[in-house]
Structure formats: structure tokens, C-alpha cells
Amino acid sequence: MNASSPLPLGPFDLHEVIGHGGMAEVWRGQHRESGVPVAVKVLTGALGSSAFFERAFEREVQIVAGLDHPNIVMVLDYGVLGQQTAEHAQDQLKAGSPYLVMELAQGGTLRHAMDQGLGNWHETRSILLSLLDALSHAHARDIIHLDIKPANVLWFNQNQQPGWKLTDFGVSHATDHARTASVSMAMGTPAYMAPEQIEGQWRDYGPWTDLYGLGVMASALVAGFVPLPGGPSVPLLVRLVFAPRPRLPSRFPP
Numbered sequence: 001m002n003a004s005s006p007l008p009l010g011p012f013d014l015h016e017v018i019g020h021g022g023m024a025e026v027w028r029g030q031h032r033e034s035g036v037p038v039a040v041k042v043l044t045g046a047l048g049s050s051a052f053f054e055r056a057f058e059r060e061v062q063i064v065a066g067l068d069h070p071n072i073v074m075v076l077d078y079g080v081l082g083q084q085t086a087e088h089a090q091d092q093l094k095a096g097s098p099y100l101v102m103e104l105a106q107g108g109t110l111r112h113a114m115d116q117g118l119g120n121w122h123e124t125r126s127i128l129l130s131l132l133d134a135l136s137h138a139h140a141r142d143i144i145h146l147d148i149k150p151a152n153v154l155w156f157n158q159n160q161q162p163g164w165k166l167t168d169f170g171v172s173h174a175t176d177h178a179r180t181a182s183v184s185m186a187m188g189t190p191a192y193m194a195p196e197q198i199e200g201q202w203r204d205y206g207p208w209t210d211l212y213g214l215g216v217m218a219s220a221l222v223a224g225f226v227p228l229p230g231g232p233s234v235p236l237l238v239r240l241v242f243a244p245r246p247r248l249p250s251r252f253p254p
Contacts, residue, residue: 107155148213
């Protein structure tokens with residue numbers, strides 16, 4: 001594919017890769033007729049080709065499409081890559097790969113904002129309250145996110161209502177199907193995972209699991225670090241149970 005020419009995908013044009021993950025990559029794109037910028041998440045890689053992660057991706061589509069909240073990313077379209085798109089991509093993308101089209105966050109992640117230094121307690125409090133409201137909306141619909149962390153909170157500032165929005169419901173879990181359709185392996189980001197996640201005890205998942213992750217995020221925002229840094233799951237679980245809780249001094253003046 002010529003670097004200067006967009007990659008056609010239905011009514012959208014893909015321009016460049018703007019993010020990578022273990023099971024997917026995200027492209028910056030544009031709706032061809034309206035010119036609306038979009039983010040297109042495509043399932044890729046060795047993990048992405050597995051049946052489990054394909055089901056996780058399909059679950060993300062179903063979950064996010066069913067949510068309607070100003071602080072949750074909006075799904076615009078979804079589908080499967082066709083042969084023509086794969087040929088244009090010159091094997092960079094494979095035919096049959098599921099994709100998800102979302103509104104494009106052009107203001108970066110909360111992780112980036114933390115690295116740059118958040119302004120004050122008022123701003124931090126507003127972020128946390130907006131995420132609590134988003135989680136309340138999801139939890140009321142029996143959806144648990146399971147991967148609450150700053151990298152999954154995006155700033156939207158163009159063509160949408162400005163604000164922070166929660167994204168990446170790829171490991172989400174519908175509680176009404178928990179007993180029959182969930183997975184027992186540990187999923188999430190270790191430093192932000194609740195004890196039941198680290199142990200893979202999916203029967204114990206609930207809204208409190210997300211609130212634990214949000215609490216860790218609050219510590220990171222206010223104190224500048226997470227209480228228990230990430231690491232292999234077993235040592236982290238040992239620290240979670242036995243390590244003394246660190247002091248969390250505020251970065252903000254009283």
C-alpha cells in the first residue's frame with residue numbers, strides 16, 4: 001500500500017496505524033463522504049486470530065453498541081474485512097478480520113495527560129466523577145468493564161461532545177451470562193486488577209471489580225503512582241494480601 005494513499009474499507013478510508021495491542025491495532029480513518037474522522041479497530045496478530053479473542057472482540061461490539069452515555073466511546077459501524085481491502089493492504093491486514101469503527105479521540109489518553117501533569121484537584125475530581133457515571137450506566141446494564149486504567153480513558157475534543165470517555169470493552173463481561181459464557185483466566189492489567197481478577201475467580205466479578213480499578217486510578221491521579229505496581233500475577237497477589245498499604249500523599253495543595 002502506498003503510504004500516501006488511503007486504504008478503502010467500505011464507506012471509510014484508513015490512513016495510518018495509531019495504536020497497537022495484543023489482539024488488535026487501531027487505524028485513524030475518515031468517512032469518505034462526510035469527512036468525519038473515525039478510529040477503526042481491527043483484530044490482528046496471533047492472539048487476535050484465536051477463537052477466544054475473536055469472541056472477545058465480537059462481545060466488545062455487542063456491548064458498546066448497546067451503551068449510550070456521553071462518557072463511553074460511541075460505536076459507529078462494524079464488520080469483517082473483505083478480500084479487496086486485504087489486497088489493498090498488501091497483507092498488512094487479513095481478509096476475514098473483524099473490525100469496529102468508533103468516534104476518534106484526538107486528544108490522547110488519560111495516561112498521556114497524567115504524564116504531562118493534570119492541572120488541579122477540580123479537574124481530577126471531574127474526571128473521576130464522569131467515569132463513575134459511565135460505569136454506573138454500564139453496571140446498570142449488567143456490564144463490567146474489567147480493564148479500568150488511564151490508557152483506556154480517551155479525550156474527545158472534535159466533532160463530538162468534548163470530554164473523557166471510557167473505551168476498550170474487549171475483556172468486558174456480561175453478568176447475566178457469567179455462569180455460562182465467561183472465562184476463568186485472569187484478564188486485565190495487573191496493577192489495576194482486583195483480587196478476584198488476579199485469581200481468575202470470574203464468579204466473584206461484579207461492579208466492585210471495576211470500582212477497585214477506578215480506586216487504583218484515583219490513587220495514580222492524586223498521588224502520582226499506583227499502590228501496588230504491576231508484575232507477575234502470583235507475586236502481585238501476595239503483595240495485595242500481605243504488603244502494607246503505602247502512604248498516598250496528594251500532589252495537590254490543601
